Amino acid sequence: MSKALNEKPNAEPLPVATAAGILLHGRYLAPPEDKDGKIWVRTSALINANAEVLYSMWRDVEAAPLWQEQIEKVTSTGKVTSHWVMRTVAKDNDREKTIEWDSEILRDEPGRRIAWRSTGGESDNAGEVVFEPSPSGRGTLVTVLQEFRLGKLASVWQTIVGRNPKQAVIENLRHFKALAETGEIPRTQGQPHGPRGTIAEIKKSIYGEETTTPPGLNRKAS
Amino acid sequence: MKALCWMGSSDVEVHTVDDPTILNPHDAIIKITRTAICGSDLHLYDGFIPTMEQGDILGHEFMGIVEDTGKSVSNLQRGDRVVVPFTIACGNCEFCRKKIWSACDNTNPNAHLMEAAYGYSGSGLFGYSHMMGGYAGGQAQYVRVPFANVGPLKIESDLPDEKVLFLSDIFPTGYMAAENAQIHEGDTVAVWGCGPVGQFAIASAFMLGAARVIAIDRLRERLELARSIGSITVDYSGEDVSVLTALKDLTGGVGPDSCIDAVGLEAHSAQLQGVYDKVKTALMLETDRPSVLRQAIQSVRKGGTVSIPGVYGGLLDKVPFGAAFGKGITMKMGQTNMHNYMKPLLERIEKGQIDPSYIISHRITLDQAPEMYKVWRDKKQNVTKIVIDPWAA
Numbered sequence: 001m002s003k004a005l006n007e008k009p010n011a012e013p014l015p016v017a018t019a020a021g022i023l024l025h026g027r028y029l030a031p032p033e034d035k036d037g038k039i040w041v042r043t044s045a046l047i048n049a050n051a052e053v054l055y056s057m058w059r060d061v062e063a064a065p066l067w068q069e070q071i072e073k074v075t076s077t078g079k080v081t082s083h084w085v086m087r088t089v090a091k092d093n094d095r096e097k098t099i100e101w102d103s104e105i106l107r108d109e110p111g112r113r114i115a116w117r118s119t120g121g122e123s124d125n126a127g128e129v130v131f132e133p134s135p136s137g138r139g140t141l142v143t144v145l146q147e148f149r150l151g152k153l154a155s156v157w158q159t160i161v162g163r164n165p166k167q168a169v170i171e172n173l174r175h176f177k178a179l180a181e182t183g184e185i186p187r188t189q190g191q192p193h194g195p196r197g198t199i200a201e202i203k204k205s206i207y208g209e210e211t212t213t214p215p216g217l218n219r220k221a222s
Numbered sequence: 223m224k225a226l227c228w229m230g231s232s233d234v235e236v237h238t239v240d241d242p243t244i245l246n247p248h249d250a251i252i253k254i255t256r257t258a259i260c261g262s263d264l265h266l267y268d269g270f271i272p273t274m275e276q277g278d279i280l281g282h283e284f285m286g287i288v289e290d291t292g293k294s295v296s297n298l299q300r301g302d303r304v305v306v307p308f309t310i311a312c313g314n315c316e317f318c319r320k321k322i323w324s325a326c327d328n329t330n331p332n333a334h335l336m337e338a339a340y341g342y343s344g345s346g347l348f349g350y351s352h353m354m355g356g357y358a359g360g361q362a363q364y365v366r367v368p369f370a371n372v373g374p375l376k377i378e379s380d381l382p383d384e385k386v387l388f389l390s391d392i393f394p395t396g397y398m399a400a401e402n403a404q405i406h407e408g409d410t411v412a413v414w415g416c417g418p419v420g421q422f423a424i425a426s427a428f429m430l431g432a433a434r435v436i437a438i439d440r441l442r443e444r445l446e447l448a449r450s451i452g453s454i455t456v457d458y459s460g461e462d463v464s465v466l467t468a469l470k471d472l473t474g475g476v477g478p479d480s481c482i483d484a485v486g487l488e489a490h491s492a493q494l495q496g497v498y499d500k501v502k503t504a505l506m507l508e509t510d511r512p513s514v515l516r517q518a519i520q521s522v523r524k525g526g527t528v529s530i531p532g533v534y535g536g537l538l539d540k541v542p543f544g545a546a547f548g549k550g551i552t553m554k555m556g557q558t559n560m561h562n563y564m565k566p567l568l569e570r571i572e573k574g575q576i577d578p579s580y581i582i583s584h585r586i587t588l589d590q591a592p593e594m595y596k597v598w599r600d601k602k603q604n605v606t607k608i609v610i611d612p613w614a615a
Contacts, residue, residue: 183248189245191366194237204275
């Protein structure tokens, strides 16, 4: 837990065996447990679209800010490498503070699977997304397994990013699904309301309504 | 614009707030011409539904004129007259495709709150807590309608607002309750609660073939309305009236084929169990007062159906599950799959088979709404349904 922010990179590649590790020889496997400063989150969604389309959406890393919370900009820096900039809710002399990291794709199986890890910078993470046809034959089961090894950052992550990192992964997959299925991400930020009291302001962050909903494709909505 | 805001338990106020704007490509802005107060708004007013916040705009039964549309809305144009369903559905997820619209996957921005409470999230609703989406409601002059390409029903005839307004919730809700009751030709159906949803459940039960509908309430004016559309009534407030006995007496000891609980979580009961539920909910040991549900399960015949349009929010105590199992009953429930019913029910209205406006007792301005919430809750002034003209001074 005492790893300083600059002691990167130390994320390891994920195990290569299975579909984000849910099934092994027909047996259900529980998600990995958090320990030694590593936290894991596994989440899945049934999405009404075919695996190739969903794979392409996910693989288009520069489009990630459309559906991933707090991601400000992603720049491709090579065939499998990219640079990520994330907004935080912390302020630095009144300016919005960002954190940045580099990422590389470890496995790239079109229409089936993408695995990645960070290779340096202020976030130490690795992840995998698997696209499988749904047993019903309708839609695709999308499973994400994400690991964060955040050291000091872990304990302050929620404070600076505004959302528990596990919840952020879950919400991002939800946004991805909504965008893939409907072409937009549901939102209430910006709608009218009457005077909020102090408690309502505090509860907003509990509800996760403080985290800016990613834009989806709505930038020219009206 | 002016809007009715929830400011706390038993406290609603009219405030001037910003006009809504288009936020997403499938949004529309509707100028509201008529809106209503729903029985389920009382669950919010009474503080039974968690995740309400000061300043939330209430209202989920409304209609109006399309003012503006997002770039991906092609089915509506400025000037169209529409009724808007209270459940918001995307039209493209697995649940919408199965026509279980109220279980839509993609319309609740706060789905994680509902997941924590219910395991999975249903669709977003207008003006019905942050857990249910946190969408601003329609007891206001304007409203933003998400997924306007899927929900709003165009009214192309010149039927007055009051005849079609209730397509936004309570008429389809009553109809789905009757459909869920699995009524066969000649059946006897018992309906608890003769408020608006109960009224439409009674009317719909007859439409679906019920030979006899037994309506149960304690308010004279509501029982009268129920008799006016052909049901027989049981006033449970009468001395010595046991609903269970009454239903046995009226069915040759068999029990009703179907029971409809159009009351939900704030049932009143004169019996000991009523006191029990009041105490437990006050101590937060129970969230709902399910005395009607208990009666419905007890009363329904062997192998019968209990249909539940009344809203339940949380954890229920002393539900006679042994009786449910012992009799092998079926229970069906849930938020209304609005989009299945609006068009067919509009056709019934157009053909003159029903005029839903018969339940309206009060026509008010937005400024009168805070006072009328109290009247509605306390069932004063023979109130049966309140309709608001948000532009009337």
